[in-house]
Amino acid sequence: MKPPPFEYFAPASVKETLDLLREHGDQAKLLAGGQSLVPMLNFRLVRPGALIDLNGVPGLDGIREEPGMLRIGAMTRQRAVERSAVVRERCPLLAEAMPQIGHVQIRNRGTIGGSLVHADPAAELPAVVAALGGELIVRGAAGERTIAAADFFVGYLTTAVAADELLVAVRLPVAPPRAGHAFVEVSRRHGDFALVGVAVTVTLDGSGVCTSAAIAVTGVGPAPVVAADAVAALVGQRPATTAFEEAARRVSAQLEPHSDLHASAEYRKQVGGVLTRRALALASERAAGASR
Amino acid sequence: MRRKEDPRLLTGRGKYAADVRLPGMRHAAVLRSPYPHARLRAIRRDGALAMPGVFAVVTAADLGDVARIPLRMGQRSPANPALQPPLARDRVRYVGEPIAVVLADSRYLAEDALERLDVEYEALPIVPDALRALEPGAAVLHDEAPGNIVDRLVTTTGDAAALAAAPVRLAERFTVQRHTGVPMETRGLTAAYDAATRVITLWGVAKVPHFNRRVLADLLGHPEHLIHFIELEVGGGFGVRGEFYPEDFVVPWAARRFGHPVQWVEDRREHLMATNHSRQQFHEVEIGVERDGRILALRDRFVVDLGAYIRTHGVVVPELTAALMPGPYRIASYSSEALCVLSNKTPTGTYRGPGRYECTFVRERLVDLVARELGLDPADVRRRNFIPPEAMPYDVGGGSLGQKTVYDVGDYRSAFESALDALGYEAARAEQTAARAHGRHVGIGIGCVVEKAGLGPWEYARAEVDATGHVVLYSGVASVGQGIETTLAQVAAAELGVSVDDITVVHGDSASVPYGVGGFASRGASVALPAALYAARKLRDKIVRVAAMLLEAAPEDLVIDGRRVAVRGMPDRSVAFRDVARAAIPGPPGMDPGLTASHFFEAPKMTYPYGTHLAMVEVDAETGQVKILKYVITYDVGKAINPMIVDGQLVGALAQGIGGALYEELVYDDAGQLLTTSFMDYLLPTAMEMPVTTVARILEETPTPLNPLGAKGVGEGGSSGAGAAIANAVADALAPFGVMVRSLPLSPDRVLALIRMGGPEMAPHTPNARSVPGNP
Incomplete structure (x- = not known):
């Protein structure tokens, strides 16, 4: 578990970084925190010709x-x-x-x-x-x-x-007034990547009706799944269990997840719905709290 | 009493296998088979050898006709044909099997060179698991083991007809998944050869250094006394670390062959595919009971998946499974048949609680099914079946490791009631009912354990006072991080009347400890400590004898305090250990000169510690997540030499038991590829996955008569019952869904699948009806 050979660069500016990127093209890998890249290097799953370390580049944080x-x-x-x-x-x-x-x-x-x-x-x-x-x-x-x-x-x-x-x-x-949020996930252990995770926002008007909402699901496909159809089940309504359940059903129906070692596609589909319902309930409760 | 080991370990001064640095040292990397089963057509090494910094490439052809790695335990001849060679010669049989070793100036270069080795493989049909190994037409792994069966172990006791006659019978299938011990420190070895003295020195040995030294001497054809084994710190053993593996031969072989020190440090990916796997068993079991829950008969048939070769443990794990399957219950009629089967997977060995984790899971699940079937409280079914203390010693029938299974002492009911008391069983049941009314799924699970410990045949100790008056205790036991240095010092200190800090403990160095058996099988407290006790006692006699001569007093009038010997009541008439030691050669007439005394403590019989695991869990029936709310272990160790160490053993072992119950699994795909080769995929529990509350209650109710300390050993019991207790708790929590828990680990995905498959409660079985529902 040692990386294959690569050339290491430590640019001191964004310009220098961009120059290196232009020079090395897709042979280059940028090193930020290294929490995914370094293990992948050690497993020899990536073999960059050039490793460009961003940790000495000023102005990129804050x-x-x-x-x-x-x-x-x-x-x-x-x-x-x-x-x-x-x-x-x-x-x-x-x-x-x-x-x-x-x-x-x-x-x-x-x-x-x-x-x-x-x-x-x-x-x-x-x-x-x-x-x-x-x-x-x-x-x-x-x-x-x-x-x-x-x-x-x-x-x-x-x-x-x-x-x-x-x-x-x-x-x-930034979150508007009368907004609530929730991020809920299921992982095998504390700190693991999510088997399924759901990010949700819910915004209410002064009378408690949902004016906008967003749902994104992780762990269920190559990229986060944004569930617009499920959101439509909420907007214009007063948040209630039936609406959450309908949204959850739509999320579950929309998902086409993969199976892997840690969970089957069926699991992800089912739990994607469960977590959506829970997240929406939590976010709506928070939005209502923020409205008071 | 704090551990003697901890100051150096906690301040970073411990020296582990990878810390060894020698001038001219070469770094080894092992080429491992990417194929589960293939013929090796050719190995071309020119590309690798041409790389700068690459020193040598070793293949089986270089080793000559070296013998295969022999068994250490369970010397049953049928297993021998499938022993593993140090390097594959013409065929590989599992992903990860060593084919060649590269020596280079750094591990980086060595790994680069591995990619330049050109191996021509011819893929062969594979045997993906032990069940398919038994199917007609399955590929055969070893010509000497037709049908891929290396052994069949049969145990029968009592009236074979009792099962058929039982009023109520239940049959079920259970499987325990392949998982294993994963020490924090991987394996690692450094070997050096001194051409002038012909001494081979090996650092990083563990567990059974003396046995392995002899194996190495035999395999190398090198005089045993010219091989020097040094243990260093060992960052966890758990049964897997310290057995004789292929690398244990190749590394010293290369050091002797090339005259350069050679270091090999296993990385985690290697560890998960190269170090022994364990635990995988498929059981078909049937139980016959009275209508009041009393067990009349138990019949078990199981298949154990041994992997591609027979390693040092032979068929010990299935042997132990069968030997301890009856557990704490009186079962008049018991029979077991174990098929020991090969497959194209990493070979297997023992892992903390070998056989007991498996059999306890099977038996305790079955007892819960009996309770469910008869509408009884699972606690009451157990109460009706415990072997009573007055039945001890109790012959279970069957045996293991060359011994009959005879429980030495035990009050199983008492340890059980103590556990129920520690949990607050009745209150917990009430809590469960209340939770259920609120839609929460809380369950309570019981796992009663009978362990075995104190495996002999003997252990060696030597106690000495050096010429500066310092006490040294040499022991043939090995440290695997369990705190044995502390308990050895405690026992010797108490005997010699000195403080624990006054004693230096030496172990794991073949130059200063000529004999030893090692650190495994929970044998430290019950075999190594008695050896130390007697050696210290003999030394004390000599100290007193020499001091009596110096002080011109009667030996019986002398007392030892603060490394001085004084005449009782006359502290002015005293002599220091240093002066006693210097006068001890030649010493008084008739005494063996020198303040040194050794002892071999023989332990022809094992001792059987026992206890109860209780798990209280909450299952999220929508996500399948299992949370352990409270966990109780009671464990009777006879005598706790150091309660803090005992507690650490129980809780540490529990963490591994929880791993097996909920997280850990070595998964192969149908093509024979191991999928769990990193900690991203092989999931060890962390502190966050431990129970919210853990109670480890150490019992000393039944000291063993088998050694003078009464101590039984505690290395494994914290693990053995965890799969059972947690599985029973999850099944209990999900009883409203009618789930049937038959296998581990209970991942969220599997828990939801169980709920999906769950139906109404099983219909009651009628006598003579045998139903074996399919495995999920």
Whole structure:
């Protein structure tokens, strides 16, 4: 379990990083927190010619409030996001998902951008960003572009980031008033990747009717599944068990999960519905609480 | 009493196998078969040898006609044909089988070179598991084992007709999954050869150093006294670490052949495919009972999946399964037939509680089914069947390890009631009922265990006082992290009248400890400690004798305190150990010179510790998740030499038992590929998966008469009952769904599948009706 040979680069700026990416193309791998990449290297599952270490590149981390948005630098450690009061206040869904990612030791090193670009099909963060409809800011030689979450997660371990581009930040909309959220997952053990996880937001109007909602499911396909059809079962209604159950049924029907060592497709389909119902109930309760 | 080992371990000063650094040392990496079954057509090594920093490539052809690795236990001849060679010669039989070893300047280079070895394989039909190995037309793994059966073990006791005559009979199938011990420290070896003295030194040996030294001497054709084994710290053994594996031959062979020190450190991926697997058994069992729940007869037939070769344990695991299947119950008619079968998977050996984890799961599930069938409380069914204390010693019928199974002492009912008391059984049942009314699925499960411990045949100890007055205790036992240094020192200190800190404990070094059996089978407290006790007692006699000479006093008037010997009541008339030691050669006439005394403690009979596991769980019937709310173990160890260590043994073993019940499984696909080769997929429980509350109640109600300490051994009982108790608890929690728990581990996916398959409660069986529902 030792990595194959590679060339190691430690750029000191974004520009230098982009130059290296242009030079090495798809032979290059970017090293952020290394919590997925390093094990994959040691198993020789990836064989990059060049390993470009982002840990010495300034300006890629930090959490910043922007009008209606929260901007989180790609190299911000997951533990920093987890402990951020701003995140807890402005983006509580993200805050709730954070402790469910791996273990403290993993989050101390792991970065938010690293996890999003790695795009593990059972990871928590892609589901959060998908549910919130976040934006991913990517920089290349030609400058910056913004990719909507819906367009970002392309497939299994694949995103819309080109080989010569670098994810620099993610922008997430801050929670509106009278909103509730929930991130619930089932994993084999504490800290494992989710067998199924559901990220949910619910927003109510002054009279307690749901004006908008979002549901994203992780662990059930190559990329997070956004359940628009299920959301339609809620919007315009007062949150109630029957609506949650209908949404859960629609989520379950929409899922086409895979089987693996840890859970069958049938399990994921069924539990995807169960967790949707639970998440919606919790999020609605919180939204109602926030309305009072 | 804190552990002597801990100051150095907790401050990072312990030295483990991978910490050895020698000048000129080469690093080894092992080429392992990617095929479960294939003929080796050719191995071309030129590409690897051409790489800079690559020193040598060793294949079976280089080793000459070296013998296969012999059995250590269970010397039954039919198993011998399938013994494993150190390197595969013309055929590989499991994924992970060693084919070649690369020596290079670093492990990185060695692994790079593995990719440049060009091996030509011809894939052969595979035998994916033991059940399919028995099907007509199945591929044959070893020509010497036709039908892939290496042994058939039969045990019969009592009236064979009792089962058919029983008023109520239940038949069921149970399986225990393949899983194994996963020590925190993987295996690792460093070997060096001194061409001047011809001494081969091996660091990183474990468990049974003296036996393995002899095996190595035989295989190498090297004089035993010119092989020096050094144990170092051992980061966990659990039965798997320290057996003689292929690498244990190849590494010292290469050091001697090339004259360079060679180090091999197993990585985790290797560990999961190369180190012994364990536990996989398929049982078909039938029980006959009276209508009040009294057991009349038990018949078990099982298949054990041994993997591709017979390793050092032979067929000991199925032997132990059969020997201890009756457990704590009086069963007049018992029969067992075990088929020992080969398959294209990693070979197997013992893992903490071998055979007992398996048989306890089967038996205790069955007892719960009896209770369910008869509408009785599972606690009451057990009460009606315990062997009473006055029946001890109790001959179970059958045997293992060359001994009849004769329980030495035991009050099973008492340990059982103690566990119910610790849980608050009646209150827990009430809580369960209340929870059920609120739609929560709480269950209580019982697992009664009879373990075995104290396997002989003997252990060696030597106690000495050196010329500076320091006490040294040498023991033939091995440390696998269980705290044996502390308990050895405790026993010797008490005997010698010195403090535990005054004693240096030496073990696992063949140069200073000439004899030893080792650290396994829960034998430390019951075999190694008595040896230390007697050696210390003999040493004390010599100390007193020499001091009496120096002090001109009668030996019976002398007392030992603070490494001095004084005349009782006259502290001024005393002599220090250092002076006693220096005067001990030649010493008084008639005494064997020197303050040294050794003892071999023989243990012809095993002792049988016992106890009860109780699990209280809550199952989320919508997600299949199992949460252990409370766990109780009572365990009678006869005498707890160090209660903190006993407690640690019970709780640590429980963690592994929980792993087997809920998480751990070595999974192969139908193509014979091992899928669980990392900790992402082989799931060990962590602290977070331990019960919310764990109570380990240590009992000392029935000291064993088999040794002077009364201690029975505690290494395994914390594990053995966990599969049973947790499975029973989950079945109990989900009783409203009519689920039938037949296999482990109870992953969320399997729990939901059980609920889906569950129907109404099983219809009562009528006499002579035999139903064997299919396995999930």
